[in-house]
Amino acid sequence: LTQLRTAHVGLNAYLARARAVSSPLCASCQVPETVDHYLRTCRRFNAPRHELRRSLGKKPLTLKHVLGDPKCRSALLQFVEATDRF
Secondary structure, three states: OHHHHHOOOOOHHHHHHOOOOOOOEOOOOOOEOOHHHHHHHOHHHHHHHHHHHHHHOOOOOOHHHHHHOHHHHHHHHHHHHHHOOO
């Protein structure tokens, strides 16, 4: 969670800054693979995101809520596990 909150996580936007990968772009969407993109818009993770939205109920899918609200922690961790991105 800390890595997602600080954006120091194994997504291409960060890895490109660290020169671990050559491009900051998402392989699926060709936009910078940021935490926001990973959690909210990447089409590769539509199915896990649908489950995340369902688990959040009426809470909005914003970085503030998902990363900051302790009540969202379990749903977020399930999403991360389901995406198998890390």
